[in-house]
Amino acid sequence: MAQRAPESMSISMPGGAAIDAELRPDDPGEMVELTMIEPVRRRVFECCPICGDPATSEEHVPPKRIGGKKLTLTCEPCNNRLGSYVEPDLIDWVEGAISRPLLRSDAVQGPRKEKRLLVRNTPAGEFILLxxxxxxxxxxxxxxxxxxxxxxxxxxxxxxxxxLLKHAYLAACLTYGVLEGEVADEIRRDLVSARDAKSRQDVPMSRQAMGLTVCRTYEPTTDEPAIRAVLHEPAGAVEGVLLVGRIFVSWSSTVSEELPQVDRRVSRTLQVGPPIPGTVMSVRP
Structure with a gap:
Protein backbone atom coordinates (compact mmCIF):
# COMPACT_ATOMS: atom_id res chain seq x y z
CA MET A 1 0.00 0.00 0.00
CA ALA A 2 2.51 2.59 -1.13
CA GLN A 3 0.33 5.06 -3.05
CA ARG A 4 -2.63 6.71 -1.40
CA ALA A 5 -6.02 5.94 -2.92
CA PRO A 6 -7.77 8.80 -4.80
CA GLU A 7 -10.42 10.59 -2.77
CA SER A 8 -12.33 12.16 -5.65
CA MET A 9 -12.44 12.22 -9.41
CA SER A 10 -14.31 13.80 -12.29
CA ILE A 11 -15.21 11.68 -15.33
CA SER A 12 -16.20 13.28 -18.63
CA MET A 13 -19.04 11.41 -20.39
CA PRO A 14 -20.41 11.55 -23.95
CA GLY A 15 -22.56 14.58 -24.75
CA GLY A 16 -20.74 16.87 -22.34
CA ALA A 17 -22.04 15.23 -19.14
CA ALA A 18 -19.74 14.59 -16.21
CA ILE A 19 -19.71 12.29 -13.19
CA ASP A 20 -18.18 13.68 -10.02
CA ALA A 21 -17.49 11.12 -7.31
CA GLU A 22 -15.77 11.51 -3.97
CA LEU A 23 -15.27 9.88 -0.61
CA ARG A 24 -18.14 11.05 1.55
CA PRO A 25 -20.10 9.61 4.49
CA ASP A 26 -23.41 7.82 4.04
CA ASP A 27 -24.63 9.70 7.12
CA PRO A 28 -23.02 13.13 7.69
CA GLY A 29 -23.65 12.81 11.44
CA GLU A 30 -23.54 15.64 13.93
CA MET A 31 -21.22 18.64 13.93
CA VAL A 32 -18.72 18.82 16.79
CA GLU A 33 -16.52 21.63 18.12
CA LEU A 34 -12.81 20.96 18.21
CA THR A 35 -9.98 23.20 19.41
CA MET A 36 -6.47 22.47 18.13
CA ILE A 37 -3.78 23.20 20.74
CA GLU A 38 -0.32 22.41 19.35
CA PRO A 39 1.42 19.98 17.00
CA VAL A 40 2.87 16.78 18.44
CA ARG A 41 6.63 16.99 17.96
CA ARG A 42 9.15 14.25 17.27
CA ARG A 43 10.55 12.60 20.37
CA VAL A 44 12.90 9.63 20.53
CA PHE A 45 12.74 7.05 23.31
CA GLU A 46 15.58 4.65 24.10
CA CYS A 47 13.05 1.94 24.94
CA CYS A 48 9.90 1.13 22.98
CA PRO A 49 7.03 2.98 24.70
CA ILE A 50 4.74 0.02 23.94
CA CYS A 51 6.72 -2.98 25.22
CA GLY A 52 9.94 -1.64 26.75
CA ASP A 53 12.36 -3.39 24.39
CA PRO A 54 15.14 -1.34 22.73
CA ALA A 55 13.61 1.22 20.35
CA THR A 56 15.31 0.70 16.99
CA SER A 57 12.61 1.20 14.31
CA GLU A 58 11.35 4.52 12.90
CA GLU A 59 7.61 4.73 13.62
CA HIS A 60 5.16 6.79 11.57
CA VAL A 61 2.40 8.46 13.60
CA PRO A 62 -0.17 7.72 12.24
CA PRO A 63 0.61 5.26 9.37
CA LYS A 64 2.51 6.75 6.44
CA ARG A 65 -0.19 5.61 3.98
CA ILE A 66 -2.71 8.07 5.43
CA GLY A 67 -0.27 10.95 5.92
CA GLY A 68 1.71 10.11 9.06
CA LYS A 69 5.35 11.04 9.58
CA LYS A 70 8.29 9.56 11.48
CA LEU A 71 7.78 10.99 14.95
CA THR A 72 9.41 8.42 17.23
CA LEU A 73 11.14 5.05 17.56
CA THR A 74 9.55 1.78 18.65
CA CYS A 75 10.88 -1.76 18.47
CA GLU A 76 10.62 -3.62 15.16
CA PRO A 77 7.80 -6.00 16.27
CA CYS A 78 5.63 -3.19 17.67
CA ASN A 79 6.19 -1.15 14.52
CA ASN A 80 5.89 -3.73 11.78
CA ARG A 81 4.16 -6.83 13.18
CA LEU A 82 1.58 -4.92 15.21
CA GLY A 83 1.14 -2.46 12.35
CA SER A 84 0.59 -5.23 9.79
CA TYR A 85 -2.12 -6.76 11.98
CA VAL A 86 -4.23 -3.68 12.80
CA GLU A 87 -3.35 -0.83 10.45
CA PRO A 88 -4.78 -2.27 7.18
CA ASP A 89 -8.28 -1.98 8.69
CA LEU A 90 -7.60 1.63 9.68
CA ILE A 91 -6.36 2.39 6.15
CA ASP A 92 -9.43 0.73 4.58
CA TRP A 93 -11.70 2.77 6.87
CA VAL A 94 -9.93 6.05 6.08
CA GLU A 95 -9.85 5.35 2.32
CA GLY A 96 -13.41 4.03 2.06
CA ALA A 97 -12.36 0.57 0.87
CA ILE A 98 -13.79 -2.92 1.06
CA SER A 99 -11.29 -5.76 0.92
CA ARG A 100 -11.09 -9.29 -0.46
CA PRO A 101 -14.00 -8.79 -2.90
CA LEU A 102 -15.26 -11.86 -4.75
CA LEU A 103 -17.19 -11.21 -7.99
CA ARG A 104 -19.42 -13.82 -9.59
CA SER A 105 -21.54 -13.85 -12.74
CA ASP A 106 -22.85 -16.31 -15.31
CA ALA A 107 -20.24 -15.01 -17.76
CA VAL A 108 -17.35 -16.87 -16.12
CA GLN A 109 -17.01 -20.06 -14.13
CA GLY A 110 -16.25 -19.50 -10.47
CA PRO A 111 -15.58 -16.27 -8.55
CA ARG A 112 -12.91 -13.75 -9.44
CA LYS A 113 -10.88 -11.96 -6.76
CA GLU A 114 -9.84 -8.34 -6.58
CA LYS A 115 -7.58 -6.85 -3.92
CA ARG A 116 -9.75 -3.92 -2.82
CA LEU A 117 -12.68 -1.90 -4.08
CA LEU A 118 -12.97 1.82 -3.30
CA VAL A 119 -16.46 3.15 -2.64
CA ARG A 120 -17.10 6.69 -3.88
CA ASN A 121 -20.37 8.62 -4.03
CA THR A 122 -21.86 11.21 -6.35
CA PRO A 123 -23.66 14.35 -5.11
CA ALA A 124 -26.94 12.62 -6.08
CA GLY A 125 -26.23 9.76 -3.66
CA GLU A 126 -25.24 7.17 -6.27
CA PHE A 127 -22.21 5.02 -5.52
CA ILE A 128 -19.28 4.06 -7.69
CA LEU A 129 -16.95 1.09 -7.13
CA LEU A 130 -13.34 1.56 -8.22
CA LEU A 164 -6.21 4.25 16.59
CA LEU A 165 -5.39 3.28 20.19
CA LYS A 166 -1.77 2.59 19.21
CA HIS A 167 -1.27 5.96 17.53
CA ALA A 168 -3.24 7.97 20.11
CA TYR A 169 -1.14 6.32 22.84
CA LEU A 170 2.11 7.10 20.99
CA ALA A 171 1.00 10.71 20.45
CA ALA A 172 0.28 11.01 24.19
CA CYS A 173 3.73 9.60 25.00
CA LEU A 174 5.30 12.07 22.59
CA THR A 175 3.48 14.88 24.38
CA TYR A 176 3.84 13.87 28.03
CA GLY A 177 6.49 11.16 28.14
CA VAL A 178 5.83 7.43 28.51
CA LEU A 179 2.54 7.16 30.37
CA GLU A 180 2.29 5.45 33.75
CA GLY A 181 -0.56 3.96 35.74
CA GLU A 182 -3.12 1.15 35.49
CA VAL A 183 -4.79 2.45 32.32
CA ALA A 184 -1.46 2.84 30.50
CA ASP A 185 -0.46 -0.65 31.62
CA GLU A 186 -3.70 -2.08 30.23
CA ILE A 187 -3.21 -0.24 26.92
CA ARG A 188 0.29 -1.64 26.59
CA ARG A 189 -0.92 -5.16 27.41
CA ASP A 190 -3.65 -4.88 24.77
CA LEU A 191 -1.22 -3.67 22.11
CA VAL A 192 1.33 -6.37 22.90
CA SER A 193 -1.41 -9.03 22.87
CA ALA A 194 -2.47 -7.83 19.42
CA ARG A 195 1.15 -7.84 18.26
CA ASP A 196 1.72 -11.40 19.50
CA ALA A 197 -1.48 -12.89 18.06
CA LYS A 198 -1.05 -15.87 15.73
CA SER A 199 -2.73 -14.01 12.86
CA ARG A 200 -4.81 -10.92 12.08
CA GLN A 201 -7.97 -12.95 12.63
CA ASP A 202 -6.75 -13.92 16.12
CA VAL A 203 -6.14 -10.34 17.30
CA PRO A 204 -8.07 -10.02 20.60
CA MET A 205 -10.52 -7.24 21.28
CA SER A 206 -9.51 -4.34 23.52
CA ARG A 207 -11.82 -2.66 26.04
CA GLN A 208 -9.66 0.45 25.96
CA ALA A 209 -9.72 0.61 22.16
CA MET A 210 -13.48 0.10 21.88
CA GLY A 211 -14.10 2.82 24.48
CA LEU A 212 -12.22 5.54 22.60
CA THR A 213 -14.09 8.61 21.38
CA VAL A 214 -13.50 8.87 17.62
CA CYS A 215 -14.70 11.69 15.34
CA ARG A 216 -13.94 12.13 11.66
CA THR A 217 -14.08 14.85 9.05
CA TYR A 218 -13.72 14.28 5.31
CA GLU A 219 -12.11 17.66 4.69
CA PRO A 220 -8.58 17.98 6.12
CA THR A 221 -8.09 20.88 8.53
CA THR A 222 -4.27 20.79 8.68
CA ASP A 223 -1.24 19.10 7.14
CA GLU A 224 0.25 18.21 10.53
CA PRO A 225 0.37 14.45 11.17
CA ALA A 226 -0.70 14.82 14.81
CA ILE A 227 -2.01 17.76 16.84
CA ARG A 228 -3.04 17.86 20.48
CA ALA A 229 -6.70 18.85 20.48
CA VAL A 230 -9.76 19.20 22.69
CA LEU A 231 -13.23 18.01 21.73
CA HIS A 232 -16.02 20.05 23.32
CA GLU A 233 -18.98 17.90 24.34
CA PRO A 234 -22.03 18.68 26.51
CA ALA A 235 -20.59 16.48 29.27
CA GLY A 236 -17.29 18.36 29.20
CA ALA A 237 -14.02 18.70 27.32
CA VAL A 238 -12.32 15.58 25.97
CA GLU A 239 -8.57 15.80 25.36
CA GLY A 240 -6.95 13.80 22.59
CA VAL A 241 -5.13 13.99 19.29
CA LEU A 242 -6.17 15.02 15.79
CA LEU A 243 -4.51 12.69 13.29
CA VAL A 244 -3.71 13.99 9.77
CA GLY A 245 -6.24 16.78 10.24
CA ARG A 246 -9.15 14.36 9.91
CA ILE A 247 -9.51 11.93 12.80
CA PHE A 248 -9.90 12.95 16.44
CA VAL A 249 -9.07 10.21 18.95
CA SER A 250 -9.52 10.73 22.67
CA TRP A 251 -6.78 10.06 25.21
CA SER A 252 -9.37 8.64 27.59
CA SER A 253 -11.58 5.61 27.16
CA THR A 254 -15.10 4.72 28.27
CA VAL A 255 -14.43 1.02 28.75
CA SER A 256 -17.15 -1.60 28.67
CA GLU A 257 -17.02 -5.25 29.69
CA GLU A 258 -19.39 -6.09 26.83
CA LEU A 259 -17.54 -5.95 23.50
CA PRO A 260 -19.58 -5.77 20.28
CA GLN A 261 -19.25 -8.00 17.26
CA VAL A 262 -16.99 -6.31 14.75
CA ASP A 263 -16.74 -8.69 11.78
CA ARG A 264 -18.69 -7.08 8.97
CA ARG A 265 -19.33 -8.52 5.54
CA VAL A 266 -21.21 -7.18 2.54
CA SER A 267 -23.10 -9.40 0.12
CA ARG A 268 -25.01 -7.78 -2.74
CA THR A 269 -26.37 -8.53 -6.18
CA LEU A 270 -25.61 -5.62 -8.49
CA GLN A 271 -27.42 -4.80 -11.72
CA VAL A 272 -25.00 -3.38 -14.29
CA GLY A 273 -26.02 -1.46 -17.40
CA PRO A 274 -24.22 -1.40 -20.74
CA PRO A 275 -20.74 0.15 -20.77
CA ILE A 276 -20.43 3.88 -21.48
CA PRO A 277 -17.05 5.32 -22.54
CA GLY A 278 -15.68 8.09 -20.35
CA THR A 279 -12.48 9.98 -19.67
CA VAL A 280 -11.06 10.73 -16.23
CA MET A 281 -10.50 14.49 -16.22
CA SER A 282 -9.19 15.05 -12.69
CA VAL A 283 -8.20 13.05 -9.63
CA ARG A 284 -7.59 14.31 -6.09
CA PRO A 285 -5.41 12.03 -3.94
Whole structure:
Protein backbone atom coordinates (compact mmCIF):
# COMPACT_ATOMS: atom_id res chain seq x y z
CA MET A 1 0.00 0.00 0.00
CA ALA A 2 2.51 2.59 -1.13
CA GLN A 3 0.33 5.06 -3.05
CA ARG A 4 -2.63 6.71 -1.40
CA ALA A 5 -6.02 5.94 -2.92
CA PRO A 6 -7.77 8.80 -4.80
CA GLU A 7 -10.42 10.59 -2.77
CA SER A 8 -12.33 12.16 -5.65
CA MET A 9 -12.44 12.22 -9.41
CA SER A 10 -14.31 13.80 -12.29
CA ILE A 11 -15.21 11.68 -15.33
CA SER A 12 -16.20 13.28 -18.63
CA MET A 13 -19.04 11.41 -20.39
CA PRO A 14 -20.41 11.55 -23.95
CA GLY A 15 -22.56 14.58 -24.75
CA GLY A 16 -20.74 16.87 -22.34
CA ALA A 17 -22.04 15.23 -19.14
CA ALA A 18 -19.74 14.59 -16.21
CA ILE A 19 -19.71 12.29 -13.19
CA ASP A 20 -18.18 13.68 -10.02
CA ALA A 21 -17.49 11.12 -7.31
CA GLU A 22 -15.77 11.51 -3.97
CA LEU A 23 -15.27 9.88 -0.61
CA ARG A 24 -18.14 11.05 1.55
CA PRO A 25 -20.10 9.61 4.49
CA ASP A 26 -23.41 7.82 4.04
CA ASP A 27 -24.63 9.70 7.12
CA PRO A 28 -23.02 13.13 7.69
CA GLY A 29 -23.65 12.81 11.44
CA GLU A 30 -23.54 15.64 13.93
CA MET A 31 -21.22 18.64 13.93
CA VAL A 32 -18.72 18.82 16.79
CA GLU A 33 -16.52 21.63 18.12
CA LEU A 34 -12.81 20.96 18.21
CA THR A 35 -9.98 23.20 19.41
CA MET A 36 -6.47 22.47 18.13
CA ILE A 37 -3.78 23.20 20.74
CA GLU A 38 -0.32 22.41 19.35
CA PRO A 39 1.42 19.98 17.00
CA VAL A 40 2.87 16.78 18.44
CA ARG A 41 6.63 16.99 17.96
CA ARG A 42 9.15 14.25 17.27
CA ARG A 43 10.55 12.60 20.37
CA VAL A 44 12.90 9.63 20.53
CA PHE A 45 12.74 7.05 23.31
CA GLU A 46 15.58 4.65 24.10
CA CYS A 47 13.05 1.94 24.94
CA CYS A 48 9.90 1.13 22.98
CA PRO A 49 7.03 2.98 24.70
CA ILE A 50 4.74 0.02 23.94
CA CYS A 51 6.72 -2.98 25.22
CA GLY A 52 9.94 -1.64 26.75
CA ASP A 53 12.36 -3.39 24.39
CA PRO A 54 15.14 -1.34 22.73
CA ALA A 55 13.61 1.22 20.35
CA THR A 56 15.31 0.70 16.99
CA SER A 57 12.61 1.20 14.31
CA GLU A 58 11.35 4.52 12.90
CA GLU A 59 7.61 4.73 13.62
CA HIS A 60 5.16 6.79 11.57
CA VAL A 61 2.40 8.46 13.60
CA PRO A 62 -0.17 7.72 12.24
CA PRO A 63 0.61 5.26 9.37
CA LYS A 64 2.51 6.75 6.44
CA ARG A 65 -0.19 5.61 3.98
CA ILE A 66 -2.71 8.07 5.43
CA GLY A 67 -0.27 10.95 5.92
CA GLY A 68 1.71 10.11 9.06
CA LYS A 69 5.35 11.04 9.58
CA LYS A 70 8.29 9.56 11.48
CA LEU A 71 7.78 10.99 14.95
CA THR A 72 9.41 8.42 17.23
CA LEU A 73 11.14 5.05 17.56
CA THR A 74 9.55 1.78 18.65
CA CYS A 75 10.88 -1.76 18.47
CA GLU A 76 10.62 -3.62 15.16
CA PRO A 77 7.80 -6.00 16.27
CA CYS A 78 5.63 -3.19 17.67
CA ASN A 79 6.19 -1.15 14.52
CA ASN A 80 5.89 -3.73 11.78
CA ARG A 81 4.16 -6.83 13.18
CA LEU A 82 1.58 -4.92 15.21
CA GLY A 83 1.14 -2.46 12.35
CA SER A 84 0.59 -5.23 9.79
CA TYR A 85 -2.12 -6.76 11.98
CA VAL A 86 -4.23 -3.68 12.80
CA GLU A 87 -3.35 -0.83 10.45
CA PRO A 88 -4.78 -2.27 7.18
CA ASP A 89 -8.28 -1.98 8.69
CA LEU A 90 -7.60 1.63 9.68
CA ILE A 91 -6.36 2.39 6.15
CA ASP A 92 -9.43 0.73 4.58
CA TRP A 93 -11.70 2.77 6.87
CA VAL A 94 -9.93 6.05 6.08
CA GLU A 95 -9.85 5.35 2.32
CA GLY A 96 -13.41 4.03 2.06
CA ALA A 97 -12.36 0.57 0.87
CA ILE A 98 -13.79 -2.92 1.06
CA SER A 99 -11.29 -5.76 0.92
CA ARG A 100 -11.09 -9.29 -0.46
CA PRO A 101 -14.00 -8.79 -2.90
CA LEU A 102 -15.26 -11.86 -4.75
CA LEU A 103 -17.19 -11.21 -7.99
CA ARG A 104 -19.42 -13.82 -9.59
CA SER A 105 -21.54 -13.85 -12.74
CA ASP A 106 -22.85 -16.31 -15.31
CA ALA A 107 -20.24 -15.01 -17.76
CA VAL A 108 -17.35 -16.87 -16.12
CA GLN A 109 -17.01 -20.06 -14.13
CA GLY A 110 -16.25 -19.50 -10.47
CA PRO A 111 -15.58 -16.27 -8.55
CA ARG A 112 -12.91 -13.75 -9.44
CA LYS A 113 -10.88 -11.96 -6.76
CA GLU A 114 -9.84 -8.34 -6.58
CA LYS A 115 -7.58 -6.85 -3.92
CA ARG A 116 -9.75 -3.92 -2.82
CA LEU A 117 -12.68 -1.90 -4.08
CA LEU A 118 -12.97 1.82 -3.30
CA VAL A 119 -16.46 3.15 -2.64
CA ARG A 120 -17.10 6.69 -3.88
CA ASN A 121 -20.37 8.62 -4.03
CA THR A 122 -21.86 11.21 -6.35
CA PRO A 123 -23.66 14.35 -5.11
CA ALA A 124 -26.94 12.62 -6.08
CA GLY A 125 -26.23 9.76 -3.66
CA GLU A 126 -25.24 7.17 -6.27
CA PHE A 127 -22.21 5.02 -5.52
CA ILE A 128 -19.28 4.06 -7.69
CA LEU A 129 -16.95 1.09 -7.13
CA LEU A 130 -13.34 1.56 -8.22
CA UNK A 131 -10.83 -1.25 -8.48
CA UNK A 132 -7.75 -0.35 -6.43
CA UNK A 133 -4.90 -1.37 -8.71
CA UNK A 134 -5.00 -3.63 -11.79
CA UNK A 135 -8.36 -5.27 -12.48
CA UNK A 136 -8.74 -9.00 -13.10
CA UNK A 137 -8.68 -9.81 -16.84
CA UNK A 138 -12.19 -11.35 -16.59
CA UNK A 139 -13.75 -8.25 -15.01
CA UNK A 140 -14.92 -6.85 -18.35
CA UNK A 141 -16.81 -10.08 -19.13
CA UNK A 142 -18.31 -10.11 -15.63
CA UNK A 143 -19.54 -6.53 -16.00
CA UNK A 144 -20.96 -7.23 -19.47
CA UNK A 145 -23.15 -10.01 -18.03
CA UNK A 146 -25.44 -7.38 -16.49
CA UNK A 147 -25.69 -8.99 -13.04
CA UNK A 148 -22.91 -9.46 -10.49
CA UNK A 149 -22.87 -11.11 -7.08
CA UNK A 150 -20.45 -9.28 -4.80
CA UNK A 151 -19.10 -10.60 -1.50
CA UNK A 152 -16.52 -8.56 0.40
CA UNK A 153 -15.23 -7.65 3.84
CA UNK A 154 -15.69 -4.25 5.48
CA UNK A 155 -12.99 -2.89 7.81
CA UNK A 156 -12.87 -4.76 11.12
CA UNK A 157 -13.80 -2.10 13.65
CA UNK A 158 -12.00 -3.83 16.52
CA UNK A 159 -8.66 -3.86 14.70
CA UNK A 160 -9.26 -0.35 13.34
CA UNK A 161 -9.76 1.01 16.85
CA UNK A 162 -6.70 -0.88 18.07
CA UNK A 163 -4.70 0.96 15.40
CA LEU A 164 -6.21 4.25 16.59
CA LEU A 165 -5.39 3.28 20.19
CA LYS A 166 -1.77 2.59 19.21
CA HIS A 167 -1.27 5.96 17.53
CA ALA A 168 -3.24 7.97 20.11
CA TYR A 169 -1.14 6.32 22.84
CA LEU A 170 2.11 7.10 20.99
CA ALA A 171 1.00 10.71 20.45
CA ALA A 172 0.28 11.01 24.19
CA CYS A 173 3.73 9.60 25.00
CA LEU A 174 5.30 12.07 22.59
CA THR A 175 3.48 14.88 24.38
CA TYR A 176 3.84 13.87 28.03
CA GLY A 177 6.49 11.16 28.14
CA VAL A 178 5.83 7.43 28.51
CA LEU A 179 2.54 7.16 30.37
CA GLU A 180 2.29 5.45 33.75
CA GLY A 181 -0.56 3.96 35.74
CA GLU A 182 -3.12 1.15 35.49
CA VAL A 183 -4.79 2.45 32.32
CA ALA A 184 -1.46 2.84 30.50
CA ASP A 185 -0.46 -0.65 31.62
CA GLU A 186 -3.70 -2.08 30.23
CA ILE A 187 -3.21 -0.24 26.92
CA ARG A 188 0.29 -1.64 26.59
CA ARG A 189 -0.92 -5.16 27.41
CA ASP A 190 -3.65 -4.88 24.77
CA LEU A 191 -1.22 -3.67 22.11
CA VAL A 192 1.33 -6.37 22.90
CA SER A 193 -1.41 -9.03 22.87
CA ALA A 194 -2.47 -7.83 19.42
CA ARG A 195 1.15 -7.84 18.26
CA ASP A 196 1.72 -11.40 19.50
CA ALA A 197 -1.48 -12.89 18.06
CA LYS A 198 -1.05 -15.87 15.73
CA SER A 199 -2.73 -14.01 12.86
CA ARG A 200 -4.81 -10.92 12.08
CA GLN A 201 -7.97 -12.95 12.63
CA ASP A 202 -6.75 -13.92 16.12
CA VAL A 203 -6.14 -10.34 17.30
CA PRO A 204 -8.07 -10.02 20.60
CA MET A 205 -10.52 -7.24 21.28
CA SER A 206 -9.51 -4.34 23.52
CA ARG A 207 -11.82 -2.66 26.04
CA GLN A 208 -9.66 0.45 25.96
CA ALA A 209 -9.72 0.61 22.16
CA MET A 210 -13.48 0.10 21.88
CA GLY A 211 -14.10 2.82 24.48
CA LEU A 212 -12.22 5.54 22.60
CA THR A 213 -14.09 8.61 21.38
CA VAL A 214 -13.50 8.87 17.62
CA CYS A 215 -14.70 11.69 15.34
CA ARG A 216 -13.94 12.13 11.66
CA THR A 217 -14.08 14.85 9.05
CA TYR A 218 -13.72 14.28 5.31
CA GLU A 219 -12.11 17.66 4.69
CA PRO A 220 -8.58 17.98 6.12
CA THR A 221 -8.09 20.88 8.53
CA THR A 222 -4.27 20.79 8.68
CA ASP A 223 -1.24 19.10 7.14
CA GLU A 224 0.25 18.21 10.53
CA PRO A 225 0.37 14.45 11.17
CA ALA A 226 -0.70 14.82 14.81
CA ILE A 227 -2.01 17.76 16.84
CA ARG A 228 -3.04 17.86 20.48
CA ALA A 229 -6.70 18.85 20.48
CA VAL A 230 -9.76 19.20 22.69
CA LEU A 231 -13.23 18.01 21.73
CA HIS A 232 -16.02 20.05 23.32
CA GLU A 233 -18.98 17.90 24.34
CA PRO A 234 -22.03 18.68 26.51
CA ALA A 235 -20.59 16.48 29.27
CA GLY A 236 -17.29 18.36 29.20
CA ALA A 237 -14.02 18.70 27.32
CA VAL A 238 -12.32 15.58 25.97
CA GLU A 239 -8.57 15.80 25.36
CA GLY A 240 -6.95 13.80 22.59
CA VAL A 241 -5.13 13.99 19.29
CA LEU A 242 -6.17 15.02 15.79
CA LEU A 243 -4.51 12.69 13.29
CA VAL A 244 -3.71 13.99 9.77
CA GLY A 245 -6.24 16.78 10.24
CA ARG A 246 -9.15 14.36 9.91
CA ILE A 247 -9.51 11.93 12.80
CA PHE A 248 -9.90 12.95 16.44
CA VAL A 249 -9.07 10.21 18.95
CA SER A 250 -9.52 10.73 22.67
CA TRP A 251 -6.78 10.06 25.21
CA SER A 252 -9.37 8.64 27.59
CA SER A 253 -11.58 5.61 27.16
CA THR A 254 -15.10 4.72 28.27
CA VAL A 255 -14.43 1.02 28.75
CA SER A 256 -17.15 -1.60 28.67
CA GLU A 257 -17.02 -5.25 29.69
CA GLU A 258 -19.39 -6.09 26.83
CA LEU A 259 -17.54 -5.95 23.50
CA PRO A 260 -19.58 -5.77 20.28
CA GLN A 261 -19.25 -8.00 17.26
CA VAL A 262 -16.99 -6.31 14.75
CA ASP A 263 -16.74 -8.69 11.78
CA ARG A 264 -18.69 -7.08 8.97
CA ARG A 265 -19.33 -8.52 5.54
CA VAL A 266 -21.21 -7.18 2.54
CA SER A 267 -23.10 -9.40 0.12
CA ARG A 268 -25.01 -7.78 -2.74
CA THR A 269 -26.37 -8.53 -6.18
CA LEU A 270 -25.61 -5.62 -8.49
CA GLN A 271 -27.42 -4.80 -11.72
CA VAL A 272 -25.00 -3.38 -14.29
CA GLY A 273 -26.02 -1.46 -17.40
CA PRO A 274 -24.22 -1.40 -20.74
CA PRO A 275 -20.74 0.15 -20.77
CA ILE A 276 -20.43 3.88 -21.48
CA PRO A 277 -17.05 5.32 -22.54
CA GLY A 278 -15.68 8.09 -20.35
CA THR A 279 -12.48 9.98 -19.67
CA VAL A 280 -11.06 10.73 -16.23
CA MET A 281 -10.50 14.49 -16.22
CA SER A 282 -9.19 15.05 -12.69
CA VAL A 283 -8.20 13.05 -9.63
CA ARG A 284 -7.59 14.31 -6.09
CA PRO A 285 -5.41 12.03 -3.94
Missing amino acids: VDGHAHPDLAAILASGEIDLDAVLPNWGRCKLA
